[in-house]
Amino acid sequence: MGCDNILSDTFIKIRDLHFSRGNREIFSGVSLDIPAGKITAIMGPSGTGKTTLLRMLGGQLQPSQGTVEVEGLDIASLNRKHLYKARRRMGMLFQSGALLTDLSVFENIAFPIREHYQFRESMIRDLVLLKLELVGLRGAHALMPAELSGGMQRRVSLARAIILDPVLMMYDEPFTGLDPVTLGTIVTLIKELNQSLGITSVLVSHDIHETFSIADYVCILSEGKVMAAGSPQELMESDSEFVQQFVQGKPDGPMPFHFPAESLSNDLLSSDFKAGQHLS
Amino acid sequence: MVSSRKTEITVGAFVLMALLAFIYLALNVSNLTGLSADKGYHVSASFDNIGGLSKRAKVTLSGVAVGRVTDIRYDKETFRAKVTMRINSDVNYLPTDTQASIYTSGLLGEQYISLEPGAEDDVLTESSQLDITQSAVVLEELIGQFMTNMATKKD
Amino acid sequence: MSAVINLLQVIGVFVINTVASFGRASIFLSQIILGFKDVILRPSLLIKELYSVGVLSLLIIVFSATFVGMVLSLLGYVTLVDFGAESSLGVLVALSLIRELGPVLSALLFSGRAGSALTAEIGLMKATEQLASMEMMAVDPIRRIIAPRFFAGLISLPLLTMLFMAIGIYSGYLVGSVWLGVDEGSFWSQMQSKVDFQGDVINGMIKSAVFGFVVTWIALYQGYNAYPTSEGVSRATTNSVVYSALAVLGLDFLLTALMFM
Numbered sequence: 001m002g003c004d005n006i007l008s009d010t011f012i013k014i015r016d017l018h019f020s021r022g023n024r025e026i027f028s029g030v031s032l033d034i035p036a037g038k039i040t041a042i043m044g045p046s047g048t049g050k051t052t053l054l055r056m057l058g059g060q061l062q063p064s065q066g067t068v069e070v071e072g073l074d075i076a077s078l079n080r081k082h083l084y085k086a087r088r089r090m091g092m093l094f095q096s097g098a099l100l101t102d103l104s105v106f107e108n109i110a111f112p113i114r115e116h117y118q119f120r121e122s123m124i125r126d127l128v129l130l131k132l133e134l135v136g137l138r139g140a141h142a143l144m145p146a147e148l149s150g151g152m153q154r155r156v157s158l159a160r161a162i163i164l165d166p167v168l169m170m171y172d173e174p175f176t177g178l179d180p181v182t183l184g185t186i187v188t189l190i191k192e193l194n195q196s197l198g199i200t201s202v203l204v205s206h207d208i209h210e211t212f213s214i215a216d217y218v219c220i221l222s223e224g225k226v227m228a229a230g231s232p233q234e235l236m237e238s239d240s241e242f243v244q245q246f247v248q249g250k251p252d253g254p255m256p257f258h259f260p261a262e263s264l265s266n267d268l269l270s271s272d273f274k275a276g277q278h279l280s
Numbered sequence: 281m282v283s284s285r286k287t288e289i290t291v292g293a294f295v296l297m298a299l300l301a302f303i304y305l306a307l308n309v310s311n312l313t314g315l316s317a318d319k320g321y322h323v324s325a326s327f328d329n330i331g332g333l334s335k336r337a338k339v340t341l342s343g344v345a346v347g348r349v350t351d352i353r354y355d356k357e358t359f360r361a362k363v364t365m366r367i368n369s370d371v372n373y374l375p376t377d378t379q380a381s382i383y384t385s386g387l388l389g390e391q392y393i394s395l396e397p398g399a400e401d402d403v404l405t406e407s408s409q410l411d412i413t414q415s416a417v418v419l420e421e422l423i424g425q426f427m428t429n430m431a432t433k434k435d
Numbered sequence: 436m437s438a439v440i441n442l443l444q445v446i447g448v449f450v451i452n453t454v455a456s457f458g459r460a461s462i463f464l465s466q467i468i469l470g471f472k473d474v475i476l477r478p479s480l481l482i483k484e485l486y487s488v489g490v491l492s493l494l495i496i497v498f499s500a501t502f503v504g505m506v507l508s509l510l511g512y513v514t515l516v517d518f519g520a521e522s523s524l525g526v527l528v529a530l531s532l533i534r535e536l537g538p539v540l541s542a543l544l545f546s547g548r549a550g551s552a553l554t555a556e557i558g559l560m561k562a563t564e565q566l567a568s569m570e571m572m573a574v575d576p577i578r579r580i581i582a583p584r585f586f587a588g589l590i591s592l593p594l595l596t597m598l599f600m601a602i603g604i605y606s607g608y609l610v611g612s613v614w615l616g617v618d619e620g621s622f623w624s625q626m627q628s629k630v631d632f633q634g635d636v637i638n639g640m641i642k643s644a645v646f647g648f649v650v651t652w653i654a655l656y657q658g659y660n661a662y663p664t665s666e667g668v669s670r671a672t673t674n675s676v677v678y679s680a681l682a683v684l685g686l687d688f689l690l691t692a693l694m695f696m
């Protein structure tokens with residue numbers, strides 16, 4: 001099961017992925033193919049492990065079982081040198097922006113270049129200003145991250161993620177908390193980066209509308225499994241109760257809204273419930 | 281991120297200041313002669329009792345420090361304590377019959393070796409042996425002797 | 436009976452956790468040391484950290500050294516003058532500063548001023564995903580962020596300690612000789628004849644190098660392993676100062692026993 005229909009060229013191959021945090025199993029056998037040069041959206045309720053999945057693609061977390069292959073390389077088995085080499089071809093837009101707070105906007109974007117290459121200062125300036133122009137923040141190049149709004153930080157972070165021209169871009173919830181205009185630009189930008197440069201894009205989100213408008217493929221994760229996969233069109237027309245609940249955002253249905261727990265009446269009546277203690 | 285000129289200068293000044301402090305410690309606070317330990321020559325002397333003499337104790341000539349004790353060990357051949365000391369190389373005129381005595385500076389002070397030059401023409405050189413020695417005065421022994429004297433007088 | 440088993444279990448878990456975190460800290464240290472090459476290749480990073488770790492600690496070191504030297508001289512004088520031994524004041528001030536107070540107090544002040552700042556900085560970088568984002572930019576945060584700070588701490592503390600000793604002794608001299616009237620000649624000459632360069636000064640510096648190593652290591656490890664929340668970072672900062680103080684005092688006893696016995 002997975003997005004493995006009609007795919008010509010597979011960029012990322014996930015097979016039988018298992019992963020746990022403490023006693024909680026986050027992935028229990030996820031298999032997924034992500035096609036090259038397309039936008040693939042990973043969707044699912046918050047807390048399903050979408051961020052965790054991106055971290056595994058970047059080799060920051062290791063699966064307890066199963067494999068994650070990016071461009072044919074088994075990420076978990078790479079040694080440090082090869083892992084860092086593979087990461088040079090990836091860009092990740094963090095949920096929080098994750099800008100380096102002691103560097104200006106300009107230096108933040110120049111950071112990957114300065115770390116990896118010995119370019120002339122004028123060349124660095126040109127590259128950085130071009131990317132800043134792309135996200136519409138050329139005028140803010142001298143500001144510090146603390147002087148930017150959350151949305152602006154996200155855009156700077158996006159400029160930084162694409163400065164080394166990655167072949168794989170990962171976006172972690174790029175749409176949350178943005179004003180409509182910025183939201184529109186980011187959506188267009190992701191689309192453009194994918195189309196003009198052919199960047200394989202993995203988009204993590206739970207905004208149905210924006211995601212369905214740009215994604216080529218959508219996978220819905222829930223409870224550690226791929227629940228549904230296909231093109232946005234297919235999912236909209238799916239007759240699965242689960243997919244319909246997710247797509248239309250209905251509170252009732254097969255998808256649990258609650259974090260796994262005892263039944264409410266049990267907790268309310270039980271004498272040994274302790275606030276803050278894990279229920280497992 | 282080129283480190284700014286100002287940072288470089290402050291850091292440089294910091295390091296230099298610390299080095300100056302170190303030189304001050306070396307020259308003004310301690311006597312750096314300790315470093316030139318290998319210059320000078322070594323002589324040894326045997327004592328019946330060295331009392332509380334310890335390594336690095338002073339060796340003096342009429343109260344002037346001219347060296348330090350470098351080694352103390354028990355000689356199982358002679359059944360005596362063998363003390364090796366380093367004498368500064370400029371003090372190269374000590375006769376071979378120089379006497380070594382262990383004294384205490386002040387009533388409760390530390391113990392040191394006092395050298396009293398003899399009359400021979402030959403002088404001490406590296407690895408010479410001092411034959412005339414006077415052991416440390418042990419306070420308890422002294423008191424003990426005093427007590428027995430008192431006791432015998434009474435009889 | 437079950438209470439005993441419970442207790443054993445708690446102790447067992449504690450021991451295993453302690454051993455495990457010591458293991459983690461050692462692996463962390465070995466990774467830092469592997470970053471030595473990167474630090475050498477980019478001295479500008481080291482200089483920047485020498486500034487924030489060393490230069491910015493100068494003020495508190497100079498200030499404390501001045502007062503510690505003065506108090507030491509004052510108290511020493513009051514005690515020694517009863518025995519008519521005030522000419523030994525220089526020895527007392529110099530030896531206490533060089534063997535003990537210089538290395539130990541500098542290390543404690545350093546951990547409060549620079550160590551806590553390092554922990555909070557690294558902890559916050561972790562909590563705000565700056566370290567994770569660096570990893571994704573194929574920049575190893577241990578080599579780029581941690582290693583320069585480690586070597587800066589390692590270098591800075593001995594330098595600060597030298598200053599602490601020298602300033603403390605000089606301010607002790609000002610109080611002892613200039614103010615209280617101990618003969619200047621005997622103050623310095625007694626000091627010079629009793630303070631041994633190798634036995635005292637060098638050993639004091641060795642102590643301070645060991646402290647610099649341990650304090651910086653603890654500070655960086657606590658920051659790097661902080662729980663990524665504001666509470667986690669604040670706990671890590673407290674731990675950094677507390678563990679550093681315990682480590683410094685414990686090691687000081689050990690080193691003193693080894694060096695000056």
Ligand SMILES: Nc1ncnc2c1ncn2[C@@H]1O[C@H](COP(=O)(O)OP(=O)(O)O)[C@@H](O)[C@H]1O
Pocket residue numbers: 021026045046047048049050051052053
């Ligand atoms: N550092 C962590 N320690 C323990 N549990 C974690 C940690 N990070 C995430 N989790 C758990 O893993 C699950 C998946 O998290 P995440 O991947 O961030 O979800 P999302 O799909 O919202 O991005 C969450 O339910 C969370 O409880």
Ligand SMILES: [Mg+2]
Pocket residue numbers: 050051052095172173
């Ligand atoms: Mg997330």
